[in-house]
Amino acid sequence: MSDHEEHLGERKSQGVAIAEKPQREGFERDYNKYDFRDPEQYAFKAEKGISRELVEKISAMKGEPRWMLEKRLEGLEIFLSKPTPTWGGDLSELNYDEMCYYIKPTGEESRSWDEVPDKIKETFDKLGIPEAERKFLAGAGAQYESEAVYHNLKEEWAKQGVIFMDSDSGLQQYPEVFQKYWGTVIPAADNKFAALNTAFWSGGSFVYIPEGVEVNIPLQAYFRINAENMGQFERTLIIADKGSKVHYLEGCTAPTYSSRSLHSGVIELIVNEGAQMRYTTIQNWSTNMYNLVTQRALVYQDASMEWVDANLGSHLTMKYPSVYLLGKGARGEILSVAYAGAGQHQDTGGKAIHAAPYTTSRITSKSISKDGGRASYRGLVKVVQGATGVKSNVMCDALLLDERSRSDTYPYIEVDEDSATIGHEATVGKVGEDQIFYLMSRGLSESEALSMIVLGFMEPFTRELPMEYAIEFNRLIQLEMSGSVG
C-alpha cells in the first residue's frame, strides 16, 4: 500500500472494468472452514473502535518512551484525515468502528487443542504439519519441539552480534537504533493503513545484522514464540549493515486463523552498502481477512534485496513489496505469487524505484485464479532523472482455471531517463484440454493432472523456498486443486 498507487489507481481505473463484488457464497463457506470460538482469555482487550485514549493506553501499558507515543498519535491523526483508498480492492465493507485494535495476550495457552475444529486439524494433517507446530498455529500452545534448536541458534547469533527479537522488546532494549530508523522507510503519512499501523502497532520483528556478518540459516519469524507474532498491526524493522547477509522468513503455509478481520502490517527494511537481504513471506490468512500491508526496502550501493512473496489466503490482499534502489549498482528482485479462490481478491505486485545509476530490478508475478477468484497484478517501475544505465524487467503470468475467474494487470512505467532498458511481458493462460489429457493418459486423475500443471506454473517461485516450505506449499496447492480444502 502507498499513496503513490492511489493516484495511479485512479488514473488507470478509467480504462478498466468496475471491480466485481466479492462472491459472498464462497466467502461464507470459506469463512466457516476456519471459524472457531475464541475463548477470549486475554489480559486486556480494548473496546471496539478507535480513540486517542486507546492509543495512549496502549503506549502506557507497553511503557514506551515519549517519542513513540507522539508517533502513534501522529499516526492516528493521519489515519483519521485520510480517505479510504478507492483503487485496488473493494474496501467499502471495512468498518473501522467494529474492530478491536489491541488485544494483550495472557501469555498462557489461549485455547486448548480440543477446541480447535476438526476441519483445521484435518488440514494440518493433510499438510503434514508436525504436532507441535499445529498447536502453535492453531493458537493452542506455544511449545516447540524445535525450541532447543532455536535456543542454540540464538546463542550463535548473539555471538555474532545479531539482534533478533520482537519489536516491542527491540524498542525497550535498543532505543537509539530504534529511534534512528523506525518510521524512516515508511512514514505514517505514506498511506492510510501505514498510519493506522503506526497508531496501533504491536509485535513484529526487530532484526539487526552487524557489518560483514552472514547469517546462513533463515531467521524464521515463527520460531520466535510470541502470541503477538501474527498480530493485527505487526511492525517489522530489519537493518542489514554493510556487507552483511540475511534471509528472513515469515508466515507459514498452513491456514492461519484469526478472529480479527483486518491485518495491516508495516515492514521496513534497510539494506546497507554491499549487503544482501531476502525477505520471504507466505501468507495464508483465513478468507475473512483484509490483508493490507506496506512493505518497502531501501537498498544502497551494490546491495541486493529480494522479496519472495506468496499470498494464498485472505478475503482481500493489497500488498506491493517495494525496492527503493538508492545507491549505484543496487539490485532489487520481487518474486510474487498469488492464489485467488472463491471470494478472494489478491491485488498484489511490486514496485521498483530506480534512484541511482546502474541499478537493476526484476519483478516476476505469477497468479492463479479459480472458482471466481480474482488476481490483479499492480506494479510500478520508476526511473528518476540522472539514474543512467538502469535495467528493469517485469514479467506477469496469470493462469485462469475456469471461466468465472478473473485476472488483470496494472503495470505502470515512469521513466525520466533515456538510457534505461525496461522490459515488460505479460501472459494470461488457461490450462489446455490437451495438456490435461496427456497427463491423464499416464494414469494421473484429472485433479492430479491439474495440480501438477499448476505446481509447474508455480515452480519458479517454489524453487526459491527452503525445502520444507516448498513441500508444504506444494501440498497446499494440491489440496486446493482437488477441492479437499473447504
Place this chain on the structure above:
Amino acid sequence: MTGELAIKNLHVQIEGKEIIRGLDLYVKQGEIHAIMGPNGSGKSTLALTLMGHPKYQVTQGTISYKGQDLLALSPDERARAGLFLAFQYPFEVSGVPLSRFLLQAVKARAPETKAQSNGRPVRRPLGQFRKLLHEKMEILKVDKSFAGRYLNEGFSGGEKKRVEVLQMLVLQPEIAILDETDSGLDIDSVKIVAQGVNSLRGPEFGALVITHYQRILNYLKPDFVHVMVKGRLVKSGGSELAEELEERGYDWILQEVGAASTESAEEKGADPDERS
C-alpha cells in the same frame, strides 16, 4: 489370463465429421500389430480414441480390454487398466521435471503403493524408482540430465519421441499404442527406439504400432500388419505386407479395394493426421 484389446465396428467423429468408419481390430498381450496407411486415413484418430481424448466422439461400436468396456473409462482409468499411448505430438508441461512426473504416474498406476497403514501412505522407495529410471534411460540413450528437465519443454522432436518411449518403459503397460513414434527420427534413433520397445516384448506386452515406414518394423518384426484406408482396415497380413507396401506404395491396395485417392483437399483440412 491374456488381455485382449477388442475393437468392434468402431465409428468415430470429430467435430461432426466421421473419421473412422467401421473398424475391427483385436490386439492381444504378446502380439505386435502394425498399422500403415496413407495420410488422412484416421490412424492418429484411432490412437487418441483408444486413449479417450475428449474431442473424439465414438458414435458406434465398442472398445473393450479384458472384457471391460473402455469407452466407459476416463483416460487415467484406461491407463491404469494397462493402456499406454506414445504421442505423435507430446505436450509440454512447464515447471514439472520429467522424473517427478514419472514418479507420480508410477504411483498412480500401482495402487498397492497407496495402501494405508496407520493413516500414512506407504512409500515405494525412491531409490528403487531412480534405479529403474536410469536403467531405462540407458536403454534409450537418454541423458540422465533429462530426469530434471521440465517435461518436453525445449526438447527436440527426436528427444520428445525417445522420452515417450522412456515413459512407456518405466510404466510398463500391457498394451501400448505408438503413434508414429519413428517419424522424424534419424536412422540410429529409430533403431534405439525399436530396441526399447523390444525390451518390453514378452507374453505380457502387446503393441499397436502406427507408422509410415518399414524401417522400424524391420526391428520390431510385427506379427500382424494392417493397412488403414479412409477409416477402415482394408488389408491385413504378416510382416511381408509391410515390405510390399514399402516397395509398391499404396496405390495397388487402393485399387484393390476400389477406393479413390485419399488426397482430396476437402479431407485434408479436418484430419489430425495431416499435421505432420
